[in-house]
Amino acid sequence: MKNVKLNNGVEMPILGFGVYQIPDYDECKRAILDALETGYRLIDTASAYFNEKAVGDAIKESGINRKELFITTKLWISDAGYEKAKKGFETSMEKLQLDYLDLYLIHQPFGDYYGSWRAME
Secondary structure, X not given: OOEEEOXXXXXXXXXOEEOOOOOOHHHHHHHHHHHHHHOOOEEEOOHXXXXXXXXXXXXXXXXXXXXXXXXXXXXXXXXXXXHHXXXXXXXXXXXXXXXXXXXXXXXXOOOOHHHHHHHHO
16 A cells, blocks of 8 residues: 655555444444455544444454554544543544544534644644
8 A cells, every 4th residue: 555645754545444424333343354454554433423433443353553554533523622622532542442543633623623623732
């Protein structure tokens, strides 16, 4: 899989696998495992997709070294604002069972997105 180098020097795979509209735990977990087996290394999820737990379990079960993966999730609008964003991030990290994220996005920049950004920094 080819990568692109971002402005901050981080390398990101140019092709990823997203799990939007796969809220079923077993279906999502199987899809992630299949995607990883096929060679995908960028996985995109979001708290609003209600499948971060399945993604985290699939990553863990895959046995692939975390350093080989690029994981993205997103802060949902109901978690906008400084304190809520910090809590939303922690909730996502717990569900994903990860020590770090490669990319964390504001899913929809409404509400107190300035507060969200400050918390994300």
